[in-house]
Amino acid sequence: MTDRIANPRGASSPVIVNSMIQITGARTHNLQNLQIEIPVGKLTVITGVSGSGKSSLVFDTIFAEGRRRYLSSVSVRSRELLQKADRPDIDLIEGLPPVLMVSQGGMASRPEATVATISEINEYLRLLYTRVGQLYCPDCGKGVSSQSRSVIVEQALKSFERQKLLVLAPIVRQRTGLHHEIFTRIVKDGYVRARVDGELVDVANPPQLLKSQMHDIEIVVDRLMMKSGIQSRLEESVDTALQLGQGQCLLSHETDAGWVDRLYSSHLACVPCGTSFPILEPRSFSFRHPLGACPACQGSGLDPLSGLLPQLCGECQGTRLGRIPRSVRIQGISISDFCSLTPTAAVNCVAHWQEWFMSASTESPLDDGHRAAGQYLLPEIAARLQFLVEVGLDYLTLDRGSQTLSAGEQQRVRLAGCLGSDLTGVCYLLDEPTAGLHAMDTDRLLRVLCRLRDAGNTLIVVEHDLDVIRAADYVIDLGPGAGVLGGQLLAAGTAEALMRNSNSITGQFLRADEQRTAATDAAAQTHFAASSSVDASSPLVRLTGATLHHLKQATIEFPLGKIVCVTGVSGSGKSSLVMQTLVPAIRQGLGERNLSGGPFHELTGFETLSRLVRVDQSPLGHSSRSSPVTYSGLWGEIRQVFAKTRESRLRGFTSRQFTLQQPAARCPCCGGRGTLAVDEQRFADWQIRCPECDGQRFSVSTLSVRYRGRSVADVLEMSISEGAAFFQSFPRLFRTLSMFEELGLGYLKLGQPASTLSGGESQRIKLGTELAKPSGLEGATLFVLDEPTSGLHVADVGQLVSLLRRLTAGGDSVLVIEHHRELIASAAWRIDMGPGSGLLGGEVIFCGPQ
Ligand SMILES: [Zn+2]
Ligand SMILES: [Zn+2]
Ligand SMILES: [Zn+2]
Known part of the structure; x- marks a missing residue:
């Protein structure tokens, strides 16, 4: 929750007075004394070429001010410092609801974070397991429970009606010795009878015990007949027995087959094993807390002795949790079992639990407290899971580590955290939520954003995607250039209004895009492909039999000296195939050592390359x-x-x-x-x-x-x-x-x-650094890029494409994972992966010239 901060002043006023957030005189960074209105309760997109001031407006002005107002209301020291602190350079913001930033991750996410923790599903799960989970003894597997005095008495009244009953306090359990001092103490405490190894004895005259044998000794606190009117006496006796027995009490009743014992505990304890357990709390289920973390790996899930190639911790099998939290189950499912599921499987599990909660009869172990907890917590969990499914993240299991997620994936998981919570009247700030999304997934994301808006929230989204811009209620176009040439309001209004506005650069692109879409795609493709078509004699690089993750014996094939584009829905296996199999395979082929990459059958055709430069979105440095x-x-x-x-x-x-x-x-x-x-x-x-x-x-x-x-x-x-x-x-x-x-x-x-820097900016810095280097090598370079257009306005994409074209004209090759339409259209060759995500993906469904 580190990056979620609300403004309680705004929250406390239930009526939104202004229907507009009014920003007057914004001058942060390059903003040129902007005067802007943003409608409350609507989806607003802020767009403009890179560097035009979008982030300055949304994050460094609106968010900074929202956070400042919040902080000045909670901390005296903060308030003092705030006198001197950087206020955003602004005259006034009026009508600002509490703000909530959904960042792309990067620095905000801790290294040990998972899908479950980022989406806050984990917090609700821990509450659920604390309230409803059943602990099973990690040694013998039997159910462990604790009972209050009143529960013990209630059960005894029900089960032992009209029977003779002994109320016993266990003092010695399976321990060797003569135990003289025990008998002396029992006498001193005023009791006359005890049970020793199942035999009733007079404590004044105790039996001679064998020193080397195991013994059981219990004090007989009371002997009674279970008949009406006995309740208060039984309560008193059970109380005494629990005190003497340090939280344990034995009730022995007479049956036809003789005396039968039942052991009760007011602590959480496995009675047969004699193990006591600490009372469970939400933090008992957190791998970030010593109470919950696996002691062997301290919650990392990895074997601390495994060196360079990390291996799963043998103790917890990578679940990061200690024995006790792993032994708490709901309907047979532990919290780590649950987190190993994909969102869809988890939704089904929650539905199953919900049914169980509803159907629970008087026979079931659930009480009203359990049901109330379930009624509150299960919908919160289900809503977040459902969201993960809807934004196309169903291929991620809940225990996936944040470090293996792309920036776009992280942001969508984070968004799930905001979503289930039924917040209304909040202003959400998002940074390019479509980054890394295939057109199909963008559609689904949009639907979710609209739902958030319809629930009474305001959304302000920095975005370049033309489909999102079209779907927005209101668009603010900043520009015209970058830096000192930007920071001005070019146009504001609906996408249609922008298209009619000759000042709006984005409007021009919307118009052009509409015309282009109207023309047949085939025609457009021939137009782009004409500049760099592939002739039959072009040599092909070919890699066969890739099987990493969900890849199904995939074969990838492409010509050198061209722009090659790899497309496919999120999770279809693009990076498994390109980044994790092809790249290390070619590097190995070029003589690099000690690379670990995904398995494959054969690689051919790369021999004319002299080097491979991989440019990804990871940060420039730590x-x-x-x-x-x-x-x-x-x-x-x-x-x-x-x-x-x-x-x-x-x-x-x-x-x-x-x-x-x-x-x-x-x-x-x-x-x-x-x-x-x-x-x-x-x-x-x-x-x-x-x-x-x-x-x-x-x-x-x-x-x-x-x-x-x-x-x-x-x-x-x-x-x-x-x-x-x-x-x-x-x-x-x-x-x-x-x-x-x-x-x-x-x-x-x-x-x-x-x-x-955004992932896209980092990547372009890396690319620029590589391109400016004199290569000093004979032969060609293969550049492998991962979504280089992320964070780029359409106006900038054109520039990137012409640069890539220059590279290929000079004999180098470009292989690029990308969703951007313009870039895809400029490629001479296309590799499309799918058909679905996760298990449903992993195949190359198209491979060839466009
Ligand atoms: Zn200084
Ligand atoms: Zn046990
Ligand atoms: Zn471990």
Whole structure:
């Protein structure tokens, strides 16, 4: 729940006064004093070319203000700091409901998070298992229960009517010894009779026990006849017996076959094994808590001794939970069993439980408390599961780790967490929820967003997908360019209104798209394919018999020197085949060692390649100092520029003076972070600008060195476009920065923290870095890209396509996993996977020239 913050002031006012959120004078980053209205209770899309200010508006203004209002209402220290803190640069926001951000994940998700925890299904499950679950003894498998005195008495009255009954307090259970002191104590406590190894004895005259044998000793607390009017006496005796027996009590009743014992416990205990268990709490089912985590692997699920190739923990079989939580079941299903299911299977399981709850008769172990818990919790779980199914994530099991999810998948799982909760009057902020979605899945996602809106919520979505834009109630088009050229409101209204508005860049694309769709697809394809058709003599790379995950002996085949596109619904096996099988196979073929990849039968046709460059969406680096310039290796050269200034030479500074790695270079107040935490305890991730260095991070002496009037901190604040102009006379800097610009990244800052980049932006930084490198190799390169258009406005996609075309014209090859229509249309060859997701996918259903 780390990234979910609401504004209670807004929440406390049940009537929404404004039907519009009114934003006046927004100037955050490049926003140019924007005046914008966003309708409450509607689905609004904010769009515009990359860098035009969409995120500045939605996340750095609307969300930042919502969060600020929330924090200032909960914490005194926060309020103090807020006086000086970065408020979003804005005159006024009126009518803002409580805001809730559904991020794409990345930094927000903990490494140990799973589908179940992110979607918050896990929280409800833990409550359910705490209230309703039945614990089975991990040693003998028998049901374990605890009974209060009144339950014990009630059962005894029912079962032992008109029988003779002994109320016994067990003192010694299966222990060797003479036990003299036990008898002495019993006498002292005022009891006269005991039962020793099943025989009633007089404690004043105890039997001689054999020291080496196991013995049972119980105090006889009471002997009575079960008849009417006996209840209060029985209650008193059972109470005493439980006290003497430390929570245990034996009731022995006389039958035709002799005396028969029944053991009761007021603790959670396996009576036959004599094991007591702690009372179960929700945290007993959490692998993040010592009470719940498997002690062998501390909840990681992996064998701590297994080294480089991780193996499942032998103790918990990868379920991450300890023995006790794994032994709690509802209708035979443990919480880890449940989490190994896919959403559809889990929905069926919940339906089965629901039926069981409803049908439960007086015979069943369920009481009203159980039923109430089920009535509240089961629908919450079912709603979230249903959502996962609806947005096409049915191929993910609930225990899938967040690190194996794409950014788009993470966001949709996160959205599921908001969904079941019946919140109304909330303003949801979403960042490109269609990222990574096939057109079919986009449709389903849209339906869910509309349902959320119809439940009385406001949705503000940053999005480029034309189908989503068309479906929105209201569209805000920002532009016209990136950075200082953006930040203006071009148009606002319905998609139709935008199409009629000549100011709207998005409107133009909507018009063009409509015309294109109207033309026959075949014609469009010939048009695009004509530029790079595949002739029969083109050599083909061919990989056969891939079986990783759900791949069904898949064969992939494609020509070199072309743009090749791999498509298919989410979960159909695209990355299993391309990223996890083909890429390592080719690299191995090119002589790289120690690669682990999916199994396959045979690989041919790759021999003319000299290298393979895989460019994915993973973050640029994990250090807080990673940025476009550090990743691309330009940072060293920029520091050299500063080290060669007159000022540096006078002061004896080398290039080391300009790296925050060096303590002397850092601002002493913030230690080079540029920020201070507002409230370390509760909101460790929320930072304000360091007042000492004003967020510039460097020490005063470092900042005093200037090149052409700019300090090193100024340079890091420059946009890539500005940087390209500023460093024009440095060939390597100029070449790389211009390449970034060509990839539509001119608006990013040189020193933009890698953690703030989207997956698509990171990928394009990597691509640009590779492209700017002189290859120095004979022969061609195969570039493998994973959804490079994510985060790109249609206007930018054209630029990317022309760059890919340039690559193939120069003899290189491009293999790209993509859903974007324009990019697919530009490919010379297409590989389509499917037909469904998970078990229903894993086949190449089309492979050939378009
Ligand atoms: Zn047991
Ligand atoms: Zn374990
Ligand atoms: Zn500082």
